[in-house]
Amino acid sequence: xxxxxxxxxxxxxxxxxxxxxxxxxxxxxxxxxxxxxxxxxxxxxxxxxxxxxxxxxxxxxxxxxxxxxxxxxxxxxxxxxxxxxxxxxxxxxxxxxxxxxxxxxxxxxxxxxxxxxxxxxxxxxxxxxxxxxxxxxxxxxxxxxxxxxxxxxxxxxxxxxxxxxxxxxxxxxxxxxxxxxxxxxxxxxxxxxxxxxxxxxxxxxxxxxxxxxxxxxxxxxxxxxxxxxxxxxxxxxxxxxxxxxxxxxxxxxxxxxxxxxxxxxxxxxxxxxxxxxxxxx
Ligand code: SAM
Numbered sequence: 001x002x003x004x005x006x007x008x009x010x011x012x013x014x015x016x017x018x019x020x021x022x023x024x025x026x027x028x029x030x031x032x033x034x035x036x037x038x039x040x041x042x043x044x045x046x047x048x049x050x051x052x053x054x055x056x057x058x059x060x061x062x063x064x065x066x067x068x069x070x071x072x073x074x075x076x077x078x079x080x081x082x083x084x085x086x087x088x089x090x091x092x093x094x095x096x097x098x099x100x101x102x103x104x105x106x107x108x109x110x111x112x113x114x115x116x117x118x119x120x121x122x123x124x125x126x127x128x129x130x131x132x133x134x135x136x137x138x139x140x141x142x143x144x145x146x147x148x149x150x151x152x153x154x155x156x157x158x159x160x161x162x163x164x165x166x167x168x169x170x171x172x173x174x175x176x177x178x179x180x181x182x183x184x185x186x187x188x189x190x191x192x193x194x195x196x197x198x199x200x201x202x203x204x205x206x207x208x209x210x211x212x213x214x215x216x217x218x219x220x221x222x223x224x225x226x227x228x229x230x231x232x233x234x235x236x237x238x239x240x241x242x243x244x245x246x247x248x249x250x251x252x253x254x255x256x257x258x259x260x261x262x263x264x265x266x267x268x269x270x271x272x273x274x275x276x277x278x279x280x281x
Pocket of ligand 1: 004005006018040041042043044045046098099101117118119123143145165167
């Protein structure tokens with residue numbers, strides 16, 4: 001069952017956090033000439049038209065990228081992310097929102113490679129269209145991203161950023177995320193693994209960061225952005241987080257500078273806030 005379509009959510013607050021951090025990870029990898037791989041286990045469609053029927057139905061981007069677009073008081077560290085989004089909107093009006101593969105592409109150099117997994121047939125063909133001119137550097141597989149990752153590790157380049165961003169529509173995703181990161185850390189301990197997770201009342205979501213912490217990575221970072229008070233009935237996502245194994249040592253400092261600003265820009269009530277924990281060897 002594949003009912004999730006990212007087009008309904010593209011550019012929302014969760015994408016802002018996830019994609020800003022993704023750009024920071026790749027920019028850090030680009031400090032060295034040595035090649036890297038970007039592996040996206042759940043790639044989505046690659047790029048989203050914000051005036052499409054799907055995006056227009058929920059207009060979630062209005063509460064995310066829409067609140068950052070055109071601001072002239074952006075913290076320095078958010079600038080690279082906004083500049084990357086701007087590459088898809090050359091006329092200045094926010095019309096397209098790039099998903100994780102399209103944003104990663106803005107950082108990809110000649111020597112780097114991307115490996116993308118996506119199961120939804122319509123989204124796979126959109127991805128293939130988007131990257132049709134770059135088949136040397138970008139490989140797309142219509143396959144399960146959790147299983148697909150195993151086959152790629154360790155990557156030839158020995159440097160990789162892996163984004164694990166499932167829809168969490170089925171409970172099994174929570175377990176598979178933990179099993180996949182555990183397996184990946186064995187196959188390729190030096191990899192940088194970024195897991196996005198929703199803040200929800202359901203126990204699997206609340207326990208996920210703890211279960212990832214229990215894997216015992218020496219260097220890790222957990223950042224959460226809460227937008228609002230959790231609903232009384234316990235339904236609905238009220239924020240999201242990223243758990244990163246082997247984050248760059250500079251990332252905590254960047255997040256300390258940006259997260260308070262993001263809370264002010266995206267927060268919806270007095271319960272809006274952020275949490276940042278890390279241990280970097
Ligand atoms: N990473 C994308 C981004 O940031 O732009 C968004 C991905 S979206 C949250 C999750 C995607 O995973 C959906 O497009 C869905 O079709 C796909 N999907 C669901 N289960 C999958 C699986 N087991 N393997 C690969 N893709 C899957």
